[in-house]
Amino acid sequence: MNFFAIKTSPIAASEFAREWDKLWAYLMAVSVFFTVAICGVIIFFAIRYRRRSDADRPAPTKDGKLLEILGSVIPFILVMIMFFWGAKLYFDARIPPKDAIEILVTGKQWMWKMQHPNGKREINDLHVPVGVPIKLTMTSEDVIHSFYLPDFRKKMDVLPGKYTQMWFLPEKEGRFHLFCAEYCGTEHSLMIGSLYVVSQAEYERWLSTGMTSGSVVAASSEDPVAAGQALWEVHCMAACHTGRPGAIGPNIHHAFGTMRELETGEFILMDENYVRNSMINPNDDIAKGYPAAMNSFRGTLNNNQMNQIIAYLKSVGEGAQ
Numbered sequence: 001m002n003f004f005a006i007k008t009s010p011i012a013a014s015e016f017a018r019e020w021d022k023l024w025a026y027l028m029a030v031s032v033f034f035t036v037a038i039c040g041v042i043i044f045f046a047i048r049y050r051r052r053s054d055a056d057r058p059a060p061t062k063d064g065k066l067l068e069i070l071g072s073v074i075p076f077i078l079v080m081i082m083f084f085w086g087a088k089l090y091f092d093a094r095i096p097p098k099d100a101i102e103i104l105v106t107g108k109q110w111m112w113k114m115q116h117p118n119g120k121r122e123i124n125d126l127h128v129p130v131g132v133p134i135k136l137t138m139t140s141e142d143v144i145h146s147f148y149l150p151d152f153r154k155k156m157d158v159l160p161g162k163y164t165q166m167w168f169l170p171e172k173e174g175r176f177h178l179f180c181a182e183y184c185g186t187e188h189s190l191m192i193g194s195l196y197v198v199s200q201a202e203y204e205r206w207l208s209t210g211m212t213s214g215s216v217v218a219a220s221s222e223d224p225v226a227a228g229q230a231l232w233e234v235h236c237m238a239a240c241h242t243g244r245p246g247a248i249g250p251n252i253h254h255a256f257g258t259m260r261e262l263e264t265g266e267f268i269l270m271d272e273n274y275v276r277n278s279m280i281n282p283n284d285d286i287a288k289g290y291p292a293a294m295n296s297f298r299g300t301l302n303n304n305q306m307n308q309i310i311a312y313l314k315s316v317g318e319g320a321q
């Protein structure tokens with residue numbers, strides 16, 4: 001019997017999930033061993049050294065140097081293993097590979113909306129190709145949700161007004177559960193769906209045709225980059241942020257992924273959260289050398305439109321400098 005295959009968790013669908021299970025088994029083994037050992041010794045001593053008469057008979061005390069050293073060194077080693085092993089898995093889980101396919105996930109009471117790089121959308125289903133890392137960039141339209149792929153041991157909070165990320169590597173084809181793991185209202189329990197891991201060819205076909213068994217495809221599938229470019233121009237951003245002499249705002253057109261200097265002298269990474277927050281709260285991070293002249297787009301642009309503008313800035317930004 002494989003010790004690590006204890007049936008307390010769902011199937012392990014990825015290398016990360018198997019590593020996670022091993023760490024979990026290690027934590028469990030250490031905890032169970034010491035719980036049993038300490039309780040056992042307490043019970044044994046309580047019986048062995050119980051008071052049998054009222055006579056005062058203290059035993060001579062003895063130093064146990066070796067015991068004291070072992071009692072410090074062994075737990076130290078055990079917890080350091082937990083620390084480094086856990087830290088390694090944490091970093092593995094947090095840093096998506098560069099070649100990952102990016103899919104946009106939006107939580108909403110009570111459904112998951114997914115959007116693929118070509119603009120195709122689906123609800124409560126997520127189709128991904130096998131063998132390619134998948135990066136999910138996630139936000140919420142209302143309350144806090146949590147995107148959970150139990151078979152991949154990956155879970156991340158999905159927050160209103162902010163982007164969080166999560167990634168996973170599907171290794172084999174099949175259908176897997178996806179959940180909302182944060183109580184988010186009366187129909188929270190219905191906020192479930194399926195992850196379909198399909199072959200590369202089938203994914204390509206699915207992306208272009210839009211119909212596959214079991215999928216609930218909804219809404220129009222516009223190209224987010226093109227839609228974002230249109231919004232960028234309509235909302236005067238291009239006029240303000242072109243970098244031409246005399247422009248009101250800093251040139252952020254080809255700058256996604258770069259560090260931006262602020263009026264405070266600090267530097268900030270121009271990422272999804274920076275762009276989004278600058279649209280909603282433009283005075284939070286004023287670019288060095290520019291006035292606080294931008295109006296908030298709160299209420300003007302909806303969540304989807306902000307995502308589109310970010311998609312456009314990403315498409316012209318990353319690697320452009």
Ligand SMILES: [Cu+2]
Nearest residue numbers: 145180184191
């Ligand atoms: Cu939810």
